[in-house]
Ligand SMILES: Cc1ncc(C[n+]2csc(CCOP(=O)(O)OP(=O)(O)O)c2C)c(N)n1
């Protein structure tokens with residue numbers, strides 16, 4: 001499964017949801033499909049996208065929050081999974097695009113390439129709903145189920161280690177940040 | 188009874204409430220026990236207990252963008268453990284962070300393990316250009332907390348208040 005196709009498969013759902021993504025390839029791919037004011041791309045701060053999603057989900061329980069994470073990023077903040085599980089925001093769906101790689105910095109393999117299972121780690125951290133998706137159909141099914149369940153879910157989507165040719169986009173970091181804050185202020 | 192000052196902890200907690208803080212992230216240490224308990228017992232406060240302090244930067248960033256005022260409670264070694272998050276999330280994205288940092292390892296410290304962190308705390312804050320002040324006397328607690336938050340919000344940047352032994356600890360020496 002290509003991550004770009006997985007993003008396309010859920011894009012119509014993301015259109016009016018609060019979305020927080022990690023840096024680099026994921027951010028550039030989602031922007032290539034179409035940027036919206038309700039999408040925030042946390043460039044550079046590895047590991048903290050899920051923590052940001054938690055901060056939003058806890059303070060805005062009325063909004064559905066989707067975090068689009070990566071294997072390398074999650075591995076850098078495994079403790080964050082325990083905090084997510086502990087507070088169990090039912091309005092948060094945590095998608096981890098696991099390409100077994102630090103794709104955005106040259107594609108060096110992560111520990112998921114040698115057997116580390118992030119869905120199992122999330123489950124062991126206390127996340128009650130977890131799923132691993134290897135095909136587009138499985139991914140779409142797991143995503144729809146997570147939304148319908150109205151409960152914290154970590155979905156590990158196994159994707160190919162391919163991405164866009166460049167990661168810097170037209171959108172400036174601060175423009176994205178302030179527009180996202182204004183979006184959250186009016187909804 | 189613990190020599191951590193309940194009265195001064197209450198003063199700090201009330202000052203945070205007066206600043207409309209509604210979310211507190213915390214990784215406890217001895218000096219912070221009362222503050223964490225007060226947050227836990229307060230139905231108006233969302234207390235987020237962390238596994239590592241750096242998570243608190245992301246949580247506060249999310250809360251801020253969502254329109255909720257928050258603060259972080261940690262010891263100075265937790266500040267050390269959060270530095271990349273402070274730089275790469277809060278400073279890069281202009282997020283106001285109100286950090287209450289217990290200042291272990293300063294004059295009067297008996298625990299040998301606190302002393303290295305104590306000796307580098309202020310230099311690191313300066314190197315990061317994080318404005319900071321001290322909470323070392325009950326008379327200025329409320330004012331300094333309010334002013335620190337005002338600056339953080341005006342500058343859209345992290346600020347720090349160092350919780351000092353003279354305020355937090357009741358035992359002489
Ligand atoms: C603390 C820190 N170390 C290293 C980097 C460099 N870096 C940027 S993106 C990235 C890889 C992210 O990996 P992953 O979350 O799996 O996303 P992918 O690039 O594979 O989509 C790294 C190591 C960084 N931004 N921060």
Ligand SMILES: [Mg+2]
Nearest residue numbers: 070071072101
């Ligand atoms: Mg990856």
